[in-house]
Amino acid sequence: MPHKKRKNSYKINRWSEDEEVLRVLPDIDLEFNECTSLEEKNVTSHCKLSFAHPPARPGQTPDFSSVEIPEAGLLPVLPLDVTAADCVEHANSLIRVMDENGEAVGPWTDFLSRFDVDTLRAGLRDMMISRTIDMRMMNAQRQGKMSFYIQGVGEEAIACGFQRCLKPGDMNFPTYRQQGLLIAGGYPLEMLLGQFYSNAFDPLQGRQLPTLHSARDYGYFTVSGNLGTQYVHAVGWAMANALTQQENISIGWIGDGSTASNDFHTALLSASSYSPPVILNVVNNQWAISTYTGVAKGRGRTYAARALGYGIPAIRVDGNDYLAVLAVSEWATQRVRAGHGPVLIEWYTYRVGAHSSSDDPSAYRPRDEGKAWPFGDPVERLKKHLIHIGEWSEQRHVQAEAEVLSQVVEVQKRVEAAGTMIDPKPIPGATIFKGVYADMPEHIRRQRQELGV
Amino acid sequence: MPQLTMIEALRDAMDVMLARDPKVVIFGEDVGYFGGVFRCTSGLQKKYGEERVFDTPINESAIVGIGIGMAAQGMKPCVEIQFADYVYPAYDQITQEAARIRHRSNEQFSCPIVIRMPTGGGIFGGQTHSQSPEALFTHVAGLKVVQPCTPHDAKGLLISAMEDPDPVIFLEPKRLYNGPFNGDHKAPAQSWKNHQLGEVPEGHYSIPIGKARVHREGSAVTILTYGTMVFVAEAAVNTLGVDAEIIDLRSLLPLDLETIEESVRKTGRCVVLHEATKTSGLAGEIIAIVQEACFYHLEAPVQRVTGWDAPYPHALEWDYFPGQERVCRALQAVMEA
Incomplete structure (x- = not known):
């Protein structure tokens, strides 16, 4: 079937120059099939459906040429009490802090002042632990030691960075791909791994699929496994905080695919109606199992922009830029704690791994698409930054990798001794x-x- | 003792709980300023303020969803679904979230929410204002489901529900809101104001969830029912002059197994009544329980009278409603066997 690709030629940098431009904005990083010509099909109707397609399928060259990459440091900082009407640009562009050389640039770096270099090195380590656990657990799953696993490779900066801005008593309502919140929050790895193996180390005693943790004392609400449902719980929890005069905030997490669920609307509407202290995070990793993000996005421009219709301020962030994650999380938590109401953040990233241990992405996307992601690897980028400022080296990195691996292997051995699916020790x-x-x-x-x- | 309608009794229960427990919040469609389409929350916002009693958008999954978040954070939300027929957008939240949070988190979190909803027909509500969806909730482990049929029980059960540590579906037979109704729609409407069961104690009292009420003691046959059908059963029993024991189950999940089993063992005969549709209805479950526990005491096959397996009709409401005539036939069948 002949079809034309409609490509976006719009440059994000122009938005601030022309207030009228939103009226004519084309879709970004979306490609739809255009209609087959009427004559060709010999029909008279002018009504045709359009179907979103990813830029490349298996066997094709990865193609992210339609993804806009605004310069790092370009977008101004928003006031904490910003309204939805005043963050249109931020909801449609992308906040980036780290430039190509690994240098932190632009006004958002003001929100990094609280984080010393030790914190950044700890953040790098959090991400390395998260990735190492993912690799080890995927292997353990393949060996039959656990039923199932969900990895978060490529998205580590978001959860690991966000956690650094939270306080005791704040509550996350995570999806299965936010284990980094627990890792960066100092959750004992024995309990993290124990949950995967459903053994005596498992705080949930085998009730839940691997990665569906619950850790109240670490600000981690029991993960349902149904998608979207908990986005609205975050709003309710935040309402309770406000009604009982508690200073803590809550944080909803949802994937780009699950923004299609009614719960997304429900949460945004409720947050809009009552203005509780809640941060609503959308992790846009481009893929909902095999379904390209364009299907859920439809004719919308960005997920962040959806919040604007509810009167909720929203910003869009390079989720593979650990410094941008820290800066925006710091800004957002300050805003919400100060009583300025909810905010939605779209974290723009790429799901490098398979959706789960039951998924094979080579069936629906180019095998090396992750490597072509124009925003790089969050671990490599933070490493580059730390080296750039003289606080890290290749040698130290290799050493840290070895330390992290031996730490994870040690915990894994200890936890596996308490029972795996191959050698179960019954609960x-x-x-x-x-x-x-x-x-x-x-x-x-x-x-x-x-x-x- | 004051005589209250069921509406007033429910309002009284919420009033008592709002005053006793600062964690209690009440919300739903039209429940705030206006006081609810059935007036159950009338005056409560004025008395306790907007932070305790407030209006919501028309979004049942939001009403229940934010209620779950609040409950998990230690509040005691008592939310209203305007009609039970509107609850389905919240079904996911109720069955997969509220019902399971305690268990799946190994009791790190819990969800003490009360979800009130008017249920049943008899008000010419058509198929979207007359449903009895109790079996859709009694099938869900982790929920409690109750349905009072008197103002006294309505208040005591609602207080229990609001003090319960787990989620409670609170079904209110709307045909009984203002007075008892025995199925005879041509008879003049009765009021709770001069009915013995309209006597409602002042202040705090509770009726335990899981305990049935013996509405009428008898020895010849056990009638197991709840809601509006309790009064239909009573009228049928009076018409036939049979010495029936009428048990108002009140608590549909958990059921009061002991009272059910004891009564059927005593009478040896059993009829189960509900307004909800027949197939896979709660009567099927109750009869299975009776069969398992009381088979050798039974003198006759257990009968059930229910709504027909069709959508609740508007104009043909009284052909659909399981009235006295059908109940009498079932009683005669079980007595003659």
Whole structure:
């Protein structure tokens, strides 16, 4: 079927020059099939559907030429009490802090002053631990030691960086791909890994699929596994904080694919109606299992821009730029804590790994697409920055990699000794019935008796 | 003792709880300034302020969803779904989130939310204002489901629900809001104001969830029912002059197994009634329980009378409603067997 690709030639840098420009903005990084000509199909209707397609499929060369890459340091800092009407540019462009040389540039660096170089090195280590765990656990899953695994390779900067701006008592409502929040938050790795292996180290005692953690004391709400549903819980939790005069904030997390769910609208509308202290994060990693992000985005320009219609300020950030993550997270948490109301952040990134251990991305996208992602690798970029400012070296990095690996391997061995799916050490059967209710009703007591536990 | 309608009794329960517990918040469509389309929350916003009692957009998944977030953070939300027929957009939130948060987090988090909703027909509401969806909730582990049929129980059960550590679906038989109704739609409407069961104690009292109420003691047959059908059953029993034991289940999940089993073992006969549709309805579950526990005590096959397996009709409401005549037939069948 003949079709024309419509490519965007628009340059983001122009927005601030022309206030009228939004009326004529074309879609960015989206390609739709155009209609087949009427004559060709010999029909008279002018109504045709359009279907979004990724820039490249398996066997084709990765193509991110339609992705706009604004200069680092270009966008101004927004006032903490910014309104939706005053952040149109920020919701449509991309905040970047690190330039190609690894230098932190532009006004958003003001929000980095609180983070010393030790914190940055710790951030690098958080990301390295996250990635190492992902690689080790994917292998363990392949070996049959656990049922399932979800990795977050390529997206480490977002959760690891964001966590650095949170305070005790703040509550995340994460998806399965935000383990970095736990790692950067100092969650014991025995518990993290124990959850994957559903053994005695598992705080949830085998109730949940691997990566669906719950860690109240670390600000990590029980992950459902249903997509989107918890975005609105973050709003409700924040409303409770405000109603009971608590200073803490809550943070909703959702993927680009799940912004299609009714819960996204529900959360934004509720946040808009009541203005609670909540940050609504959208991690746009380009892929919803095999479905290209353009399908969920439809004719919209960006996910961030969707919030503007609800009157919620929104900004779009290079999620592979650890410094941009830190700076914007710091700004957003300051805004929300100060009582200026909700904010939505679209973190622009790329899902380098498969969706899960059950997925094979080579069936729907070019094998090396991740390498072609124009915003690079978050670990490499932070490393480059630290080397650039003379606080890191290739040698130290190699050494750190070895340390991280041995740390993870040591924990893994210890946790695996408590049971894997190959060598299970059973969890008591009574846990099936424990906690269905606070107090066990008679019919469940009878069923537990029937199971004989 | 004051005589209250069920609406007033429900309002009284919320009033008592708002005054006792600063963590209680009440919200839903039209419940704030206006006080709810059935007036259950009338005056509460004025008395307790907008932060305690407020209006929401028309979005049931938001009403329940933000309620879940609040409940997990330690508040006690009591939310209203304007009609039970509107609850389906919130079904995902209720069944996969509220019901499971305690269990899946190994009790790190819990969800003490109350979701009130008017249920049942008899008001010419058509298919979108008459449904009885209790079985869609009693099938979900982690939920509690209750339905009072008197003002006294409405207040006591709602207080219990609001003090419960787990999510409670609170079904209100809307045909009983202003007075008892025995299925005879041509008879003059009765009021709770001069009915014995309209007596409602002042202040705080509670009725435990999981306990049935014996509405009428008897020895010849056990009628297991709840909601509007309790009064339909009573009228049918009076018409036939049969010595039936009418058990108002009140708590549909968990069921009061002991009271059910004890009564059926005593009478040896059983009829189950509900207004909800028949197939996969709660009556099927109750009959299975009776069969498992009381089979050797039964003198006759258990009968059930329910709504027809069709959408609730508007104009043909009284052909659909399981009225006295059908109940009488079932009672006769079980007595004659």
